[in-house]
Amino acid sequence: MVSRSEFPPDFTFGVATASFQIEGAAREDGRGQSIWDTFCREPGRIRDGSDGDVACDHYHRWEEDLDLLRDLGVDAYRFSVAWPRIQPDGRGKVNGAGLDFYDRLVDGLLARGVQAHTTLYHWDLPQPLQNTGGWLDREVVGRFVDYALVVAGRLGDRLTTLSTLNEPWCASLLSYHLGAHAPGLRERRWGLRAAHHLLLAHGQALVALRSTGLRTPLGIVLNLSPAYPFSDDPADVARTAADDGYANRWFLDPLLRGEYPSDMCAIYGDDNPDVQDGDLRVIQAPLDFLGINYYTRTLSSAQGPQRPAGAEFTHMDWEVYPQGLTELLLRLRKDYALPPVYIMENGAAYPDERSPDGQFHDPQRVAYLQRHLAALAQATQGGADVRGYFVWSLLDNFEWAFGYSRRFGLFHVDYATLQRTPKDSARWYQSFLKGVQS
Numbered sequence: 001m002v003s004r005s006e007f008p009p010d011f012t013f014g015v016a017t018a019s020f021q022i023e024g025a026a027r028e029d030g031r032g033q034s035i036w037d038t039f040c041r042e043p044g045r046i047r048d049g050s051d052g053d054v055a056c057d058h059y060h061r062w063e064e065d066l067d068l069l070r071d072l073g074v075d076a077y078r079f080s081v082a083w084p085r086i087q088p089d090g091r092g093k094v095n096g097a098g099l100d101f102y103d104r105l106v107d108g109l110l111a112r113g114v115q116a117h118t119t120l121y122h123w124d125l126p127q128p129l130q131n132t133g134g135w136l137d138r139e140v141v142g143r144f145v146d147y148a149l150v151v152a153g154r155l156g157d158r159l160t161t162l163s164t165l166n167e168p169w170c171a172s173l174l175s176y177h178l179g180a181h182a183p184g185l186r187e188r189r190w191g192l193r194a195a196h197h198l199l200l201a202h203g204q205a206l207v208a209l210r211s212t213g214l215r216t217p218l219g220i221v222l223n224l225s226p227a228y229p230f231s232d233d234p235a236d237v238a239r240t241a242a243d244d245g246y247a248n249r250w251f252l253d254p255l256l257r258g259e260y261p262s263d264m265c266a267i268y269g270d271d272n273p274d275v276q277d278g279d280l281r282v283i284q285a286p287l288d289f290l291g292i293n294y295y296t297r298t299l300s301s302a303q304g305p306q307r308p309a310g311a312e313f314t315h316m317d318w319e320v321y322p323q324g325l326t327e328l329l330l331r332l333r334k335d336y337a338l339p340p341v342y343i344m345e346n347g348a349a350y351p352d353e354r355s356p357d358g359q360f361h362d363p364q365r366v367a368y369l370q371r372h373l374a375a376l377a378q379a380t381q382g383g384a385d386v387r388g389y390f391v392w393s394l395l396d397n398f399e400w401a402f403g404y405s406r407r408f409g410l411f412h413v414d415y416a417t418l419q420r421t422p423k424d425s426a427r428w429y430q431s432f433l434k435g436v437q438s
């Protein structure tokens with residue numbers, strides 16, 4: 001049981017999406033190619049062999065999608081801007097048609113009484129920048145700052161928040177070390193170098209945006225997965241600290257303390273990134289807010305991550321562990337000087353099927369959302385300064401290396417017809433937002 005009244009009256013509730021996952025229109029109106037267009041063409045990278053060429057066709061159906069948001073009754077919508085629509089070459093010439101699209105989108109949101117929360121980079125790097133090394137090349141930092149200034153210059157006056165990066169862990173370690181995301185490289189030192197350049201790009205963009213007099217609150221969004229020891233065996237406990245360092249502290253510490261965690265630097269040895277004088281001061285530029293994406297925890301052991309017996313798992317094979325959200329928020333409050341927090345993503349994939357009555361009944365997703373909202377309410381009552389919560393996602397969409405085989409949406413998307421159908425979870429969220437107790 002959770003109700004809206006357990007949250008402060010000005011708490012923001014929304015839903016989130018990202019450009020590559022929903023827009024489609026991959027070659028229209030001057031959009032350039034991104035690293036994900038390339039990655040999708042490489043055999044074996046995407047589980048169902050799909051790509052983002054059409055996705056949910058949001059680029060053409062954005063008005064219909066904004067009507068869904070309005071009817072859902074959300075306060076806010078979080079979306080990302082596709083850098084290749086704004087600068088097809090990743091540098092220099094700005095594509096006016098790309099900027100116009102987001103300009104219309106923001107105006108369309110405001111006309112429907114929905115706040116706009118924008119992310120500048122949700123992983124679709126222009127391919128021309130990858131051709132010169134992508135995030136391995138320090139030069140990209142300056143290109144990101146230029147891009148950030150262009151977008152903020154056009155949209156900034158109407159945005160409620162502006163985030164530089166979504167989940168730099170995914171854009172660096174998952175992509176350059178573990179090889180699961182574009183560009184699919186597999187060297188730890190590359191993952192760490194990419195992470196450093198992403199953090200530097202974030203910090204430099206913050207400094208540059210503030211120097212323009214922009215008043216929009218600025219932040220970054222991290223995916224955090226708290227690590228718990230499988231047992232009290234010292235080897236499991238040591239692995240827990242290392243997993244936490246790899247996934248969480250490697251990003252939290254430089255952003256909020258101006259240093260990389262020394263235990264992890266000792267583990268990484270020669271793989272540590274080249275940190276130049278002044279880099280960490282820039283990375284530590286004050287945040288107006290910290291965005292957190294929470295889905296699950298890690299259960300760490302010396303043998304690798306464990307699956308707890310008797311636990312529930314989503315279609316991503318992620319454990320459903322709501323109390324991890326409460327504990328994470330309370331721990332962060334204790335360990336860091338935290339700015340206000342937004343939960344920028346939380347949600348669950350389940351293999352939704354249309355029932356004989358034509359509807360999508362998704363009780364597991366409803367329960368997942370209820371339980372995580374209750375965990376969040378508990379954290380705020382325990383003193384965590386959280387200002388908003390966004391469900392991932394408005395629509396079923398392109399789930400990266402899983403293609404279209406994982407559905408996170410409140411609205412089902414039929415990829416043959418592109419028809420959107422509300423699932424029970426959409427109706428549940430709508431009544432939660434209206435204040436109905438459930």
Ligand code: IFM
Nearest residue numbers: 018021167293345392399
């Ligand atoms: O779909 C992704 C999103 O792009 C980033 N955060 C996690 C989601 C689910 O995997």
